[in-house]
Amino acid sequence: MLPAMEKILRVHNVNDYAHYIGAPELHPLVSVIHYDELEHCRHSLNNYDVYALFIGDEELEDLSYGQLQYVLQRHALMTVSPGQIGGKTDTGEEIHTKGWALLFDTELLRDTELGRRISGYTFFSYNISEALLLTDEQRQSIVNLLEQIRQELLHEEDVHTLRIVTSQIEQVLELVARYYTQQLSTSVKSTNSDLLPRFEHLLHQYYDHHLQQENGLPTVKYCAQQLFLSPNYFGDLIRELTGGTASSHIRRFILQRAQQLLISGATITETAERLGFEYPQHFTRMFKKHFGITPSEYINNLP
Numbered sequence: 001m002l003p004a005m006e007k008i009l010r011v012h013n014v015n016d017y018a019h020y021i022g023a024p025e026l027h028p029l030v031s032v033i034h035y036d037e038l039e040h041c042r043h044s045l046n047n048y049d050v051y052a053l054f055i056g057d058e059e060l061e062d063l064s065y066g067q068l069q070y071v072l073q074r075h076a077l078m079t080v081s082p083g084q085i086g087g088k089t090d091t092g093e094e095i096h097t098k099g100w101a102l103l104f105d106t107e108l109l110r111d112t113e114l115g116r117r118i119s120g121y122t123f124f125s126y127n128i129s130e131a132l133l134l135t136d137e138q139r140q141s142i143v144n145l146l147e148q149i150r151q152e153l154l155h156e157e158d159v160h161t162l163r164i165v166t167s168q169i170e171q172v173l174e175l176v177a178r179y180y181t182q183q184l185s186t187s188v189k190s191t192n193s194d195l196l197p198r199f200e201h202l203l204h205q206y207y208d209h210h211l212q213q214e215n216g217l218p219t220v221k222y223c224a225q226q227l228f229l230s231p232n233y234f235g236d237l238i239r240e241l242t243g244g245t246a247s248s249h250i251r252r253f254i255l256q257r258a259q260q261l262l263i264s265g266a267t268i269t270e271t272a273e274r275l276g277f278e279y280p281q282h283f284t285r286m287f288k289k290h291f292g293i294t295p296s297e298y299i300n301n302l303p
Contacts, residue, residue, distance in 0.1 A: 007089060009044040010175025011052075014103040018116045020044055026153040029108040030165055032146050033101040041095050043088040050103050051124065052080045053172070055139060062143065075139050076131040081124040089195035100146050102133060104169055108162065114170045121173050122232040123180050132234040138179050145172045184240045189266065191293055195227070198243050203253045255290050258283070263302060268295045 011017045014031035018024065022040040023033040036039060036057075055077050080086050109115030118124075123132070134142070149168045152161060187197065206218045215222070223246065224234035238246040255274055261271040272283035288294050293301075 007045060009046045009090075009269075010049070011103075012049045013047045013167065014105055017044070017046065017052075017101075017103060026271075027157075027165075028149065029105040030149065030153060030169075031101070031103040032150040033103075034146075034150075034293065035097045035099045035101070036097075038243075041097060042093070043087050043090050043095060045085065045087040046080075047085050048080050049082050050105050051082065051118075052077050052101060052103040053176070054096075054143065055082075055100045055134070057100075057139075058275055075134045075136070077134055077139075077142070078105075078128050079124045079126065079176070084125075086128065096231065097265070100143060102146055102149070102169070102172065108166060108169075112166055114166055121177060123176060125230060125232040128228045129163070130184060130230060132176060132180055134179065138175075142172055142175055145175070162250065184236055187239050188237055192237055195237055198221060198227060199238070199246075199249070199255070203250065210272075215276070216278060217276045218250055220250065223250070248303055251286065251290065255287060258287060258295070259298070262295060262299055268299075 001258060009016065009020055013028065015025045015028065018033060018160075019028075020033045021033070021035075021042060022038055023031070026032060032195060056074065058074055058260050078086075098221075109118055145168055149165055152165055152168065155161070193241070202223055203218060206212065206222075212218070220235060221231045224231040226236060229237070235246045238244070238249060258275060262268075266274065268284065269280045272280040275282040275283065284295055287298070291298065
């Protein structure tokens with residue numbers, strides 16, 4: 001259970017957080033924080049209305065993400081996006097921690113190329129347990145950019161400032177995306193090498209236990225939860241393994257099952273109902289989009 005709402009810091013803008021921990025307030029839309037330099041810092045459990053990246057240079061325990069608890073390893077990078085809750089409950093004591101933070105407001109992204117592409121950075125919806133584990137070299141590359149952003153914000157603002165800062169933030173996000181791609185590739189070869197068989201087994205169990213009768217078609221979110229992964233991280237692992245999306249894998253599984261039902265003599269309506277479609281026409285539409293013919297045409301072509 002989360003603590004009472006009065007113990008949660010509402011980070012409506014970047015300086016709500018900077019002010020709370022005693023960090024310099026550099027700009028209304030962007031904050032770069034070096035925790036090592038702070039004299040009076042406190043933990044906080046935060047409700048974010050902004051985007052943020054945190055690099056921890058020491059291990060932190062009892063971090064919250066939603067209603068789950070995690071340990072953040074040294075040199076780990078975690079991200080949050082608007083609408084997420086994360087952090088560590090304030091105990092009232094001052095702390096001395098090490099690391100960096102970058103926070104930026106959604107207003108910074110308005111009418112920018114980064115704003116149009118921000119949803120493509122799927123790591124903003126990863127769990128803390130799926131944090132990016134940085135090598136010393138990777139960490140330094142990101143920190144170098146954070147220092148550049150901070151230096152730009154310390155200058156007197158002119159018409160170029162926000163364009164430069166936005167470009168630098170995009171460079172940070174591209175580096176994070178690159179390093180996550182490398183981590184995902186390593187992960188599927190080691191700790192998640194059996195992910196695809198477990199995914200397939202989960203889909204079989206879904207129908208063996210008749211869950212479609214109550215829940216409808218299996219979803220990426222459901223599968224990710226059952227495999228103890230965030231939907232985006234799960235989806236990115238599946239893409240790394242197969243080259244396709246998790247949703248397309250589910251769809252292919254469902255339609256292969258549909259073929260088996262139609263071959264065994266089930267009607268189109270029966271097949272749609274047994275697979276968990278709300279309406280037969282939804283099944284027909286998906287079937288035709290995948291196979292290029294309708295279920296009726298498929299049945300007519302059976303030997």
